[in-house]
Amino acid sequence: MRASIALARKELNELAREKVYIVAFFVQLLLVVAIIFVAFLYTSVSNPEVMQGYISHQNVRVGVYGPSIEIAGLKVIPLEKANISMKALNLVAVLYLPENFEKRLEKGEKVKVTLLLDNTNVLSGYADARISETLKAIDRNAKLKRAEELGVNRQELSSPVVFEVKGASSSGRYPAEFIQLMYGILIPFILLLPTFVASNMTTDLIVGEKERRTYELLVAAPISKREIILGKAMPIVFLSLGEAFLWIKIIELRGLPVYNEAMLLLYLLLLDVLFFGFGISISAVSESVRDANSIVTLLLLGVSFIFFAPVAVKNSLQYLSPASVIANLTSNPEVTGITLPFIVAALSAMLVIFIGEKLLVYKENLRV
Numbered sequence: 023m024r025a026s027i028a029l030a031r032k033e034l035n036e037l038a039r040e041k042v043y044i045v046a047f048f049v050q051l052l053l054v055v056a057i058i059f060v061a062f063l064y065t066s067v068s069n070p071e072v073m074q075g076y077i078s079h080q081n082v083r084v085g086v087y088g089p090s091i092e093i094a095g096l097k098v099i100p101l102e103k104a105n106i107s108m109k110a111l112n113l114v115a116v117l118y119l120p121e122n123f124e125k126r127l128e129k130g131e132k133v134k135v136t137l138l139l140d141n142t143n144v145l146s147g148y149a150d151a152r153i154s155e156t157l158k159a160i161d162r163n164a165k166l167k168r169a170e171e172l173g174v175n176r177q178e179l180s181s182p183v184v185f186e187v188k189g190a191s192s193s194g195r196y197p198a199e200f201i202q203l204m205y206g207i208l209i210p211f212i213l214l215l216p217t218f219v220a221s222n223m224t225t226d227l228i229v230g231e232k233e234r235r236t237y238e239l240l241v242a243a244p245i246s247k248r249e250i251i252l253g254k255a256m257p258i259v260f261l262s263l264g265e266a267f268l269w270i271k272i273i274e275l276r277g278l279p280v281y282n283e284a285m286l287l288l289y290l291l292l293l294d295v296l297f298f299g300f301g302i303s304i305s306a307v308s309e310s311v312r313d314a315n316s317i318v319t320l321l322l323l324g325v326s327f328i329f330f331a332p333v334a335v336k337n338s339l340q341y342l343s344p345a346s347v348i349a350n351l352t353s354n355p356e357v358t359g360i361t362l363p364f365i366v367a368a369l370s371a372m373l374v375i376f377i378g379e380k381l382l383v384y385k386e387n388l389r390v
Contacts (some may be wrong), residue, residue: 054212054269058276072112082145093156096214102166108140114149115139127164205353210345216265217293218322223258224301225314247379262294282351296371302378318390
């Protein structure tokens with residue numbers, strides 16, 4: 023065990039000095055933040071009220087040609103002419119309003135309003151929702167005034183039914199589309215990122231030593247294969263779990279609860295060991311880092327399909343999919359029926375580690 027700990031310290035120091043892994047960490051960090059931000063933008067159309075807390079209205083500029091109006095959540099720029107360059111004025115949208123359009127609505131006339139959106143801007147959906155909401159409010163107020171003039175009961179004309187939807191958890195303040203997108207796909211993808219990287223880190227540690235001609239010295243040392251595998255596994259699993267824990271905290275900082283953290287980290291630990299085992303097996307059959315990376319790429323493509331495909335096709339094995347297990351753990355305060363996925367993950371990790379160890383021994387015997 024002491025030999026494994028000493029080897030783990032050595033590997034951890036080497037990983038800390040590797041610029042590629044430092045860059046990979048920051049790339050993952052940026053990716054996590056970007057995924058959450060894009061998810062908020064994607065759902066802005068369905069619930070702009072939620073999005074207003076995350077988007078500064080100063081960053082969403084909308085030009086208005088015609089009567090001046092106020093649009094909540096947007097910065098309105100009055101335009102003196104109709105033909106303008108949206109890019110030059112940094113506008114997300116341009117709204118063309120006819121003269122006296124509010125008075126014409128009160129008279130019961132049909133009014134044509136034109137909205138020009140810059141669909142290349144990620145905030146265009148948010149602007150569209152805000153503008154549509156404002157125009158509907160103006161139209162509703164005009165109809166109510168018209169109803170008063172005609173002697174129609176104003177209360178009867180407006181909707182008498184107040185329909186309020188609340189979630190069972192604190193995430194209920196978000197639209198359903200956002201919850202489904204985040205917990206169903208994006209959070210599992212975010213938390214699986216460090217696990218996917220684990221196999222690549224493993225191959226670099228072992229195959230890299232083969233290329234540097236230091237692997238033979240390690241094998242010749244008074245340390246067993248199992249201790250070598252354990253010593254190389256500890257820093258990789260430690261870093262993977264640390265990154266996953268950090269991503270969880272970033273998600274929670276954005277106001278999304280993540281439930282069952284202890285069970286979630288335990289499940290991710292099993293997946294990290296599984297992918298470490300894949301890395302050991304790939305290292306055993308690879309003679310260069312380039313070959314190993316090619317095999318890892320193919321492995322990750324296949325595994326990604328296996329992990330996420332059951333979620334899409336809704337087959338009978340869906341509950342065994344790691345993506346489904348993670349979604350279930352993170353979104354439900356109380357979970358049931360997850361014992362079998364944990365057992366499958368544990369047995370798979372043990373089997374793959376065993377195969378990797380045997381392959382390492384087999385390849386060394388061939389060299390002898």
